Structure formats: structure tokens, C-alpha cells
Amino acid sequence: MSRHVQITFDCADPTGMAEFWSTALGYRVQGPPGGYETWERFLDAMDLPPESRNDASAVVDPDGFAPRLFFRRVHEGKRAKNRVHLDVRAAPGLDGDERMAALETEAERLVSRGATRIQRYDPASTLEAGHIMMADPEGNEFCLD
Numbered sequence: 001m002s003r004h005v006q007i008t009f010d011c012a013d014p015t016g017m018a019e020f021w022s023t024a025l026g027y028r029v030q031g032p033p034g035g036y037e038t039w040e041r042f043l044d045a046m047d048l049p050p051e052s053r054n055d056a057s058a059v060v061d062p063d064g065f066a067p068r069l070f071f072r073r074v075h076e077g078k079r080a081k082n083r084v085h086l087d088v089r090a091a092p093g094l095d096g097d098e099r100m101a102a103l104e105t106e107a108e109r110l111v112s113r114g115a116t117r118i119q120r121y122d123p124a125s126t127l128e129a130g131h132i133m134m135a136d137p138e139g140n141e142f143c144l145d
Helices: 014-025 039-045 096-111
Strands: 006-011 056-060 068-073 086-088 116-121 131-135 141-144
Touching: 006 014, 014 056, 014 068, 096 116, 096 131, 096 141
Parallel strands: 006 068, 086 141
Antiparallel strands: 056 068, 116 131, 131 141
16 A cells, blocks of 8 residues: 655744745645635634644645645754755756756745755766755755756
8 A cells, every 4th residue: 555745844934934845846835624715714713823823834736746745833943954855856857067057047046035055066977967955944955956
């Protein structure tokens, strides 16, 4: 039996992280539960206080194939390098200078949305095609690959 995978981010601002990652991946923010036109109406119906309304958010692949990303608010900040990270496949099928140029363009776009560029790794051998290490607005590392 196969399993579906959800990737969960602990963060300070679930709504902001959902907006960033939906932009980065071409996902969409998950819609409200059935019977509710907006999240605001659902949260009103649940009588959720204003201070709890940014406790969680999620983004989904519009085609329904890739994993759901779930963001939940935690009060402690990030402390160390991620042991697991996302590789955003931003230059599929490209090689060499063309690949790195496409990665640079995507890095610039994501920096304009709040990401931080950490380091560029140029192609070093036939086993490494080159990538750019980045961090999302809350410091979680990911690679443009």
C-alpha cells in the first residue's frame, strides 16, 4: 500500500510561509473546508480567537500530485541547519551555463519574495550539475536544483 506524504514546517508565521512557498512552487493555498466560502468564515464559525487565526496554513499542488506542505506555528525559533530540505527543481533538462542562468533567474525572483541566497555551487563534475542554496523567509534551507 502506498502512502501520501505531507511535509510539515514549524514556523512563526504560517500564512506568510504558505504565501512564500506557493509562489516558489507554483502551488496554491489550500481552500477552506466544504461549506465555507472563505477561511475567515470558517474560523468565525469555529469561534477561533484572533490570536489563534495564524496557527496553521497549508499549500497544495494544483495538479494534486506533489506533497502538501503544512505550516504550523511554534514559539521557538529555528536553531540549527535543516537535516532535511527541499530541492526545488527550477532547471529541469538544462545543463551547464544555461542551467545556472535559469537557477540565477529563479534565485532573484525568490529573493524578491523574501528568500535569502546562501551560496552558489557551480557544476564540478558529471555527478554534480550545480545548484544554489537558499533560505526561505524564516531561514529554512532549500536548494534551487
